[in-house]
Amino acid sequence: MTQSADHALPQLISSIIIDVILAVGATILPAVVVQLLAAHTALPNVALVLLGISAALALAQWGRPVNEIVFTNTYRRGRILQLIQFGLHKVQVPYVWNSIPAYDQDRYTASAYGLYGDSTGSEAIIKNFRELLSSALTLLFLLGSLAIIKWWLPLLLLFFALISDRVQRATRSFRRQQRDHNNKLINKVNYISRAASAETGAKDIRLYNFAAEFNAHMQGATHAWAANEYRVYFRTFVQATIIAALNGLCNFAIYGSLIASVIRGAFTASGFTYAFNAVSTTTTQLTQLLTAWNALNQNSDDVDLVRNLFMVENQAIAAPNRTRTDLPTTPQPIIFQHVYFRYPDADHDTIADLNLTISAGAKMALVGANGAGKTTITNLMLGLLEPTSGTILLGDTPINTFVLHNYWQYFAPVFQDSTIAATTIAENVAMSKNVDRQRIHAALEQAGLTTDVARMEHGLDTPLTNYIADDGVELSGGQEQKLMLARALYRDAPVLIMDEPTAALDALAESKIYQEYNQMVTGKTSIFISHRLASTQFADEILFLDHGHITERGQHRDLLATGGGYAELFKIQSRYYQEDAENAD
Ligand SMILES: Nc1ncnc2c1ncn2[C@@H]1O[C@H](COP(=O)(O)OP(=O)(O)O)[C@@H](O)[C@H]1O
Ligand SMILES: [Mg+2]
Structure with a gap:
């Protein structure tokens, strides 16, 4: 200039x-x-x-x-x-x-x-x-x-x-x-x-x-x-x-x-x-x-x-109270205290008086119908959205005191709406030009993409999408979702958040991810979000979200025994998926 x-x-x-x-x-x-x-x-x-x-x-x-x-x-x-x-x-x-x-x-x-x-x-x-x-x-x-x-x-x-x-x-x-x-x-x-x-x-x-x-x-x-x-x-x-x-x-x-x-x-x-x-x-x-x-x-x-x-x-970006950069490197409890959230111009709260503790290292599942507010909670936790009122803590520190750029390093999210960048597979996983190929391979393996990538002529260096490369590869919805999972696993952050990570996967790919789940999340706090209740039986604790409120929480067995909203939704869904599986033959 x-x-x-x-x-x-x-x-x-x-x-x-x-x-x-x-x-x-x-x-x-x-x-x-x-x-x-x-x-x-x-x-x-x-x-x-x-x-x-x-x-x-x-x-x-x-x-x-x-x-x-x-x-x-x-x-x-x-x-x-x-x-x-x-x-x-x-x-x-x-x-x-x-x-x-x-x-x-x-x-x-x-x-x-x-x-x-x-x-x-x-x-x-x-x-x-x-x-x-x-x-x-x-x-x-x-x-x-x-x-x-x-x-x-x-x-x-x-x-x-x-x-x-x-x-x-x-x-x-x-x-x-x-x-x-x-x-x-x-x-x-x-x-x-x-x-x-x-x-x-x-x-x-x-x-x-x-x-x-x-x-x-x-x-x-x-x-x-x-x-x-x-x-x-x-x-x-x-x-x-x-x-x-x-x-x-x-x-x-x-x-x-x-x-x-x-x-x-x-x-x-x-x-x-x-x-x-x-x-x-x-x-x-x-x-x-x-x-x-x-x-x-x-x-x-x-x-x-x-x-x-x-x-x-600039005023909005400046956030003068966000000064802390000293993020912990190990999992800490994440605590929602009386959190309310309303979208601009909306006429009601999407999240109302949410109180929630996700303990360090927990394997948590957040389930609920479409529109219950699962993604909104994720975005609140990530600091993408700020509560209309109430506090979210990481350990004992309010998350709105962290510099966002640093705070985000604490999380490895898999978003519901994925973004493939017009660059190579390796760079899509690493989200950087600096690529540790060994770790990329490990992440792709855990996400179940190894065979797909091996079949591509340029392997890890295959360019994705046709926006920049003439011979770029277009991935299927399921492959994209696996790639997003690999991206999150590569980051190796203390908290792994997966928002409907298996929605686009077939039953085989889905069950493979569940088998690997425990290994993927070892030593981390993990939050698995889904509208499919059956997919969350491996979680330590399940939170059932209904219209922005957590109405039930516990283990799959206990929630079924309670006979509440979770049990009801599970019954309907399992009947449906059973038929689905039978029809598939
Ligand atoms: N950008 C937005 N503006 C206004 N309302 C929104 C927006 N995003 C989501 N909502 C509303 O918030 C509610 C919860 O949405 P969401 O958190 O995406 O639900 P879920 O992930 O559980 O399906 C929905 O009723 C939805 O209409
Ligand atoms: Mg959602």
């Missing part, structure tokens, strides 16, 4: 000088020629002067694109860095913000107008600053010279420019209003294009005939958008008409007066030529100055969107 800033200043200054030379030179040139002709200068001399001036102008004109290329390139590199930073920054904001639509909207607007647009925000701000400065310098010269010719000329031109600026301002504020409407529509269109182009949706969209539905939404949004744009164009048309009429009046007054002076003999031909050109250039430059000024204000507002968002995000 410093390097691009170093280059930016000389480039800025040189491009301003070029702009001023071009504008002033082109205004003076015709007058010089007329002057030479009127003074009956020898033709070769006229040609020489003309050649000199033309060459200078041509050089300046050539310098402009050259300067533009160098300047824009240097500057754009900085902007790309900003964009990447903006994208990554989101990973650091509180996880719960993912559930707030308004946050997404703000982020979209900030990135679209502050960073991404070619004619907005940080990209346009430098260009407009340059135009502002070069116009200001050019005008200093032109208005000064015009004042010498007729004192009221600069005043009239300035007056006209300010009036047209007023008219344009009204259109601009209207355009901004429309822009806010448009952003909502663009968000919708973006969502649909995203959903329609994601591989995950390709089957559903085809088979459930969703394309027509998407199309209808897309067309609705596009029509509304076009209608908004039309309103803006119409306003712009009205504005252009008013300004053209004013311009006509102004020109009539100025040129009329100049011609009158010539007729009266108060003006030489070259003086008239100069004045005529200078008035026209002044009008153009005044428009450019005001346009640049207004655009700069707008650009600054756009960049402010990003700045404000970063300010809010």
Whole structure:
């Protein structure tokens, strides 16, 4: 960034000088020629002067694109860095913000107008600053010279420019209003294009005939958008008409007066030529100055969107009470004390008054129906979500005093929704370029992936997905889940959390994981989450979660004997799975 800033200043200054030379030179040139002709200068001399001036102008004109290329390139590199930073920054904001639509909207607007647009925000701000400065310098010269010719000329031109600026301002504020409407529509269109182009949706969209539905939404949004744009164009048309009429009046007054002076003999031909050109250039430059000024204000507002968002995000990231980095290296009890949690905008608590102790080294199972709150509890434990009230302790330390980055090292989670990175199998397991191949093999073996990987041509170095590698391999749902398990086992953290780790596995693969389970979790605290009650019989203790409350806890046998919700759900499920197993033959 410093390097691009170093280059930016000389480039800025040189491009301003070029702009001023071009504008002033082109205004003076015709007058010089007329002057030479009127003074009956020898033709070769006229040609020489003309050649000199033309060459200078041509050089300046050539310098402009050259300067533009160098300047824009240097500057754009900085902007790309900003964009990447903006994208990554989101990973650091509180996880719960993912559930707030308004946050997404703000982020979209900030990135679209502050960073991404070619004619907005940080990209346009430098260009407009340059135009502002070069116009200001050019005008200093032109208005000064015009004042010498007729004192009221600069005043009239300035007056006209300010009036047209007023008219344009009204259109601009209207355009901004429309822009806010448009952003909502663009968000919708973006969502649909995203959903329609994601591989995950390709089957559903085809088979459930969703394309027509998407199309209808897309067309609705596009029509509304076009209608908004039309309103803006119409306003712009009205504005252009008013300004053209004013311009006509102004020109009539100025040129009329100049011609009158010539007729009266108060003006030489070259003086008239100069004045005529200078008035026209002044009008153009005044428009450019005001346009640049207004655009700069707008650009600054756009960049402010990003700045404000970063300010809010940084505050959220800063977490001044999170200072502890001294995490234990062995399992400690994890304790929930009167924990409540409600998602933003939700009308009821997902977790209410949860009291729970997971003792160090326990093999715990957390079961319950879909939507009971199992994943929410996991995310609370991981510090991804913060309790609305109540405390979570690791040993005797509230977890919200740990620096999150360090705190996360304490856990090896297998998430329900997995993320395969577009890199090799080994790097997917290690989540790093630093790969301990022996431990990778061990983790893959425990997760039951060894044979699958052995069958692949490049083994551990097989690239996954086609996003980056042309010959990347697409894993099946079950293979992905095993890979996620291997990732967690490789990390070898004190707490292993598995959220529905076997949901995508076949019965054989599932039972293999259960057989290896004890070995996998030796010396660790483990939390196995499932909606399938039978899968958790190996646990020391089972927690049965019902609508955010733990209603029963104990061993499988005891819970069955109690004849409560667990026993009931187990009965239904075992009947179903038995039939399932019979049908499978
Ligand atoms: N991002 C979210 N925003 C609002 N509500 C949510 C969100 N995620 C989950 N919920 C709600 O919280 C409840 C518990 O969800 P979850 O913890 O995922 O359940 P489980 O993992 O037991 O199936 C559900 O009723 C769900 O609708
Ligand atoms: Mg879940």
